[in-house]
Amino acid sequence: MVWKGKSFICPRKMLPFFSDQKADSDQYRVSKQRHFLQIRFCLRRPGIRAERGLLLGNMSHTYRHILEYLEEWAPQSTKLEYDNVGLLVGSEDHEVSRILACLDVTPEVVEEAVAMEADLIVAHHPLIFRKLSRITPSDTTGSLIYRLIKNDIGVLAAHTNLDAAPGGVSFVLADRLGLIEVHFLATEEQPKSLRNGGNSGAGPARAVRQTGFGAIGKLPEPMDVSGFLDLVGERLGSSGIRCSGNPSTIHKVAVCGGAGSSLVDEARRQGADAYITADLKYHEFFSGSDAFLLVDAGHYESEVPVVKALCDRLRDRFPDLEVHHTAVDTNPVRYVFQEQPQK
Numbered sequence: 402m403v404w405k406g407k408s409f410i411c412p413r414k415m416l417p418f419f420s421d422q423k424a425d426s427d428q429y430r431v432s433k434q435r436h437f438l439q440i441r442f443c444l445r446r447p448g449i450r451a452e453r454g455l456l457l458g459n460m461s462h463t464y465r466h467i468l469e470y471l472e473e474w475a476p477q478s479t480k481l482e483y484d485n486v487g488l489l490v491g492s493e494d495h496e497v498s499r500i501l502a503c504l505d506v507t508p509e510v511v512e513e514a515v516a517m518e519a520d521l522i523v524a525h526h527p528l529i530f531r532k533l534s535r536i537t538p539s540d541t542t543g544s545l546i547y548r549l550i551k552n553d554i555g556v557l558a559a560h561t562n563l564d565a566a567p568g569g570v571s572f573v574l575a576d577r578l579g580l581i582e583v584h585f586l587a588t589e590e591q592p593k594s595l596r597n598g599g600n601s602g603a604g605p606a607r608a609v610r611q612t613g614f615g616a617i618g619k620l621p622e623p624m625d626v627s628g629f630l631d632l633v634g635e636r637l638g639s640s641g642i643r644c645s646g647n648p649s650t651i652h653k654v655a656v657c658g659g660a661g662s663s664l665v666d667e668a669r670r671q672g673a674d675a676y677i678t679a680d681l682k683y684h685e686f687f688s689g690s691d692a693f694l695l696v697d698a699g700h701y702e703s704e705v706p707v708v709k710a711l712c713d714r715l716r717d718r719f720p721d722l723e724v725h726h727t728a729v730d731t732n733p734v735r736y737v738f739q740e741q742p743q744k
């Protein structure tokens with residue numbers, strides 16, 4: 402339970418109609434009043450302490466619990482060196498009952514979190530990435546942090562550590578494309594403590610946690626290039642796809658959500674007929690073989706499926722928390738198609 406201003410925020414299981422992604426604001430207000438009365442009633446009845454304890458105990462999640470869960474799935478030590486992940490705004494001891502998940506923390510997403518009285522934003526891209534010299538409302542990142550703190554909303558980022566995790570960004574992308582027999586495209590091995598499931602390496606019993614980048618698998622049935630590009634566009638909601646190469650069929654497919662140009666050669670080396678990634682430069686489209694389809698499906702499009710996966714996992718692990726997928730399309734890229742001029 403979280404005390405916010407003059408009202409209680411209640412967990413979803415006590416307020417079933419909260420499960421809608423965009424709950425109506427009147428419903429929030431009425432339900433909060435109703436729940437406030439329920440709690441006052443419980444507190445006044447003698448012998449009801451156990452019920453009260455159960456009631457309050459069920460609600461007592463903090464940012465730390467979310468961090469610990471993400472540490473099991475996508476340990477922060479697996480992030481790339483340049484990255485900034487974990488709790489970026491807020492205190493680990495802050496209670497949480499409502500989470501908003503997104504790819505990017507934009508002003509629109511922050512306003513969405515404020516409107517729904519979320520306690521925590523869980524994002525893939527870090528809000529704080531470059532060094533900040535001040536936090537004031539006069540610059541973009543500073544104004545967002547300022548607004549978040551004023552509204553008591555924390556921000557947690559799982560970025561390259563989520564890219565590197567089994568079941569992370571690229572696996573979700575592979576799943577969205579319907580690939581089977583999926584495994585990491587490039588693997589790394591990290592020591593993992595058997596005792597706590599973390600990767601601190603502490604303790605005598607140690608196992609190896611496999612992490613990596615990108616994923617590779619197969620289509621259930623081979624497809625031609627045209628059908629495959631239609632599939633990619635449809636499954637990822639891409640408005641425009643850039644590609645090079647024209648193999649006769651596509652069966653083995655490698656993917657890497659986000660900027661994955663560094664894995665083009667690895668995808669080819671492992672015999673992929675196609676590689677789906679994003680942020681490719683002009684010269685990188687010269688892959689050296691017409692029998693290899695190289696696809697830039699868009700950074701947002703190739704990564705946004707992980708937000709739903711994140712929501713699903715958090716709901717499974719914390720059934721008494723409300724977890725909402727942002728309703729904001731944060732893709733800053735627009736595609737404009739024009740008639741080709743006569744040459």
Ligand SMILES: [Zn+2]
Pocket residue numbers: 526659660700704
């Ligand atoms: Zn990204």
